[in-house]
Amino acid sequence: MRKSFLASVFLASLALAVNVHAASGPDLSLKAANIRFNKEVLYSGDTVRIYATIKNVGDTDAAAQVFFYQGAILIGGSQAVSVVADGAGDDVFVDFTVPTGAFNIRAVIQGADPQDINSSNDVATTPLYEPKVDADRDGVGDDTDNCPTDANTDQLDTDHDGKGNACDSDDDNDGLSDADEATKGTSPTLSDTDGDGVPDGSDDYPTDATRSKKPVAPAPVVKTEPVKAPASVQPASVAPAKPVTTAKPAEEVSVPIEIAAAETPVDAVPLVLGATKASPDARFTYKEIDWRTYEFEATPPEGQGGLTYGWDFGDGATSVQAKITHAFPRAGNYTVTLGIVDTDGNVTSDAQVLDISFFHLDNPLVQLTLGLLLVILLGLLVFIIRLRRHAV
Numbered sequence: 001m002r003k004s005f006l007a008s009v010f011l012a013s014l015a016l017a018v019n020v021h022a023a024s025g026p027d028l029s030l031k032a033a034n035i036r037f038n039k040e041v042l043y044s045g046d047t048v049r050i051y052a053t054i055k056n057v058g059d060t061d062a063a064a065q066v067f068f069y070q071g072a073i074l075i076g077g078s079q080a081v082s083v084v085a086d087g088a089g090d091d092v093f094v095d096f097t098v099p100t101g102a103f104n105i106r107a108v109i110q111g112a113d114p115q116d117i118n119s120s121n122d123v124a125t126t127p128l129y130e131p132k133v134d135a136d137r138d139g140v141g142d143d144t145d146n147c148p149t150d151a152n153t154d155q156l157d158t159d160h161d162g163k164g165n166a167c168d169s170d171d172d173n174d175g176l177s178d179a180d181e182a183t184k185g186t187s188p189t190l191s192d193t194d195g196d197g198v199p200d201g202s203d204d205y206p207t208d209a210t211r212s213k214k215p216v217a218p219a220p221v222v223k224t225e226p227v228k229a230p231a232s233v234q235p236a237s238v239a240p241a242k243p244v245t246t247a248k249p250a251e252e253v254s255v256p257i258e259i260a261a262a263e264t265p266v267d268a269v270p271l272v273l274g275a276t277k278a279s280p281d282a283r284f285t286y287k288e289i290d291w292r293t294y295e296f297e298a299t300p301p302e303g304q305g306g307l308t309y310g311w312d313f314g315d316g317a318t319s320v321q322a323k324i325t326h327a328f329p330r331a332g333n334y335t336v337t338l339g340i341v342d343t344d345g346n347v348t349s350d351a352q353v354l355d356i357s358f359f360h361l362d363n364p365l366v367q368l369t370l371g372l373l374l375v376i377l378l379g380l381l382v383f384i385i386r387l388r389r390h391a392v
Contacts, residue, residue, distance in 0.1 A: 026062030027057045048097075061082065062113060063112070064081065292329075
């Protein structure tokens with residue numbers, strides 16, 4: 001009985017071994033230790049390449065693909081690869097932009113063909129990486145770099161102002177830029193090159209320790225001559241009066257009298273209706289034709305041709321002519337703008353604000369109002385005359 005039981009156990013074990021062998025196939029494997037970057041030092045903002053090595057520990061060749069993640073964020077999928085059974089493995093890769101903070105990489109094998117018989121080793125996650133934030137790549141992190149955009153491994157800061165010499169235009173903080181110091185022959189790292197106690201920026205002679213200020217020229221002496229008293233004026237002898245003769249009108253001689261004209265400021269000269277005026281930058285001229293009609297003309301630089309014009313009259317109307325007469329629809333303020341484009345595509349513009357008053361004798365409404373007032377006044381005059389006649 002005991003022998004029969006042992007024989008049964010042996011036969012069952014043998015059958016299980018046969019079944020396991022029959023269920024063999026590809027077994028793709030991926031380990032965190034086999035995930036690496038193409039650069040040893042990771043800097044935030046750099047684009048790097050992530051590599052992963054896939055091995056096939058099964059007994060059947062297979063093809064697959066690897067998807068890479070930054071935490072839960074998909075970075076991308078690799079190229080498809082074929083992995084030989086029990087071979088050395090094959091590398092896949094994806095490009096990746098290094099973030100600012102700490103991160104890890106997770107890689108997942110997917111799409112195995114034939115199907116992977118063991119999925120437990122299809123996922124691998126790396127430990128956290130701490131990238132360096134170093135914009136100038138000088139080995140000093142931006143949080144402590146006194147010139148984060150200019151490489152300066154030595155972090156030299158001569159004037160101790162918190163800004164390194166590599167990015168400081170005045171290394172010694174003496175009031176002279178390094179470029180000016182090179183021109184004057186003074187030291188860019190010594191605030192007082194000649195050692196006379198006066199900083200180079202305030203020293204008129206920064207390389208001469210014996211002097212630091214230019215002498216001040218004395219004020220010129222103005223000699224004044226005594227004013228002589230005017231000589232006494234003797235009264236002129238008066239000649240006896242001559243008899244006055246009346247000349248004929250035809251023989252009258254007109255003596256011109258010169259009158260000095262008073263100087264009038266330019267701003268005080270009254271504007272003449274219809275006079276030609278210029279825009280603020282003199283790109284165009286304009287003049288009033290009547291109440292709401294103006295003539296506009298572009299005034300390009302002399303000798304410059306091939307220009308294109310664009311008028312905007314501020315009332316919805318436009319034009320491309322160099323000279324145009326435009327009637328505005330009604331009273332109001334209108335900004336007239338002229339744009340000029342030359343043959344190189346350069347654009348210049350000029351604008352003038354026009355104030356078209358409602359109270360203008362050429363305005364039909366004003367004319368009608370004045371007519372009505374005149375009729376009313378005439379009516380009142382007739383009424384007053386009749387009242388006076390009735391009272392008499």
